[in-house]
Amino acid sequence: MAGEPEFHQPKNHEEEVTSGEQGFAEHDPEGLVCSSKSLQGHLTQVPWLLLLLISLGLFLLMLATLVQVSRIRAYSQGQTQDQQGSSSLDKVAVPREQTHSGLEQIQQIQQQLTQFNASLAGLCRPCPWDWELFQGSCYLFSRTLGSWETSASSCEDLGAHLVIVNSVSEQQFLKYWHIRKNQLTWIGLSDHRSEGSWQWVDDTPLKLSFWKEGEPNNEGDEDCVVMAEDKWNDSRCTANNFWVCEQPSAPCPGY
Template identity: 85%
Template sequence: MAGKPELHQPNNHEEEVTLEDHDPEGLICSSKSLQGHLTRAPWLLPLLISLGLFLLMLATLVQISRICANPQGQTQDQKGSSSFGKVAVPQEQTYTGLEQIQQIQQQLTQFNASLAGLCRPCPWDWEFFQGSCYLFSRTLASWGASASSCKDLGAHLVIVNSVAEQQFLKYWHIRQSQLTWIGLSDHQREGSWQWVDDTPLKLSFWKEGEPNNAGDEDCVVIAEDKWNDSTCSANNFWVCEQPSTPCPGHARSALP
């Protein structure tokens, strides 16, 4: 009828255009449009599914590799932390240290041996024999002066107590070839021979026919390898005797 206005019914294509015009970013897509794409490219759906499965498998493998590697890392960290607080001494350095200690001990032993060699049980110019020190004079003096000289040195005129000691004195007497005073006399009482320490005579080495007290002979000398009484005022060599001083090493070894 001419009097009624005609109503305009938009087709589907115009509705889709209108909706797309109101989506400025192009984010809205109709299901019909997507179905149209899949209909035109039937290989697209399997490709998307395969790609998704590949990415899922890749992510799973990465996660598994991390889990497997993590315990080793922790073990190394624990080893590192445990060894950090310890001082590692190489075996070669330890062996070298033991060698140095042994060398020091050997040097100390040699040093002590050298000191023992330098240690003298007797003063200089004195001779050592069986625990005693002997000084053979180089000057002449009377028996009384000789006894005083020995006393000033902290010693006394020699006292003969054994055959070995007599032989020792005989050796020195032969070397000097001179008469030598010993610490024996009877000036306190005639015929009563005593040593300078007031001990009586027990062992004697008199020359045949001696003592004879010829001319008031009250003091004794070594004549050749025997004893002889002589005048105490005569000037002769003399022999002083004193105990020896043990070296420190010998003294320690003598202790039980």
Template identity: 70%
Template structure:
């Protein structure tokens, strides 16, 4: 009727009409997220080796990392050991300090005097023995050092156990000799041998001389 006021709509009418649209929007968004998640999962599966599950791939990856790290660490250690061996080889001394190297043996020329027995004991205390001359080259080597110092020097030869039976300190018999002319003459119980000039001379074992110790040289790493 004219003049009558229009009936008022409920206040919540507008909100009620919006609910279906909001619900539809949320459902659509959820479906989109679900589809996206499925696509991502499928792409991952295709990226793994055929026949291998995600759990298997994850497990193998976890197992592979420590193995690769361990292998790399071992290679680094091996490389460091190689470098250390090379450094040691460069620093290696086949003979101790103050010893001289010649043809696989180390020689120590004493700086003090002593009897033949005391000299032999001093060499033994150093893990060596009084020098044993086995070749012309070794005799020349000793001669060179004798000429430098011009000192009478004990060598490891004597006949104090049995007169006339010359033997080295390792109990091997004398074969190659470099006696001075007229020697040995056993003048006054001369049972021990000294190096003088470039020849040998027998002398009393209680006399005081310098001496020469000899022992095998030590091998260097990698040799």
């Protein structure tokens, strides 16, 4: 009817949206404004990207953890090797300490032996008991009497011989003991093998002599020599007199 308002049928929702989008498109010629369909598509893609990023992050975290664990293991193995090396060095050092200790013990033993030798030297007797030492020889002055032959045999039984006088000093030494004894004393000189050829008991000829004036005179077949005071005299070998034995002295330890 004339004058009645016209009622238009409303368009469906899709048509409104389309027209709206066309309107926005007309006002947004460069496409800066997204349509609702494109927005919905982007929204549906966001969770997959997020999951991908999370997975990538977890992978990197696990990789970093593995690297750190490998470093820790390598460090632990290095310390173990160092400890083993130090322990092996300690094991090697033990024999050196033992060797050093052994050397110290050897040095101590050597020092003790040196002190012991010094003590022995202080206590050393180069001559047997009852023998007298003089210039490297030991002398025994008898306390009994005997013939020249008996005296010579007695000295030989002791590993010695009747005294042989080789120097003035030795003669003075015998003189000192002769004064103390104040007796005639046999020495190892005789000519019983050949008259007038005086020889010592070791078969060496006489060179140095200390005869008393007028001696030897061979009075009464005197073939053996005695010491009278500080001089010599020939006498019968069967007479009984004291005697003097002589032998080399023994070296003391360390000499």
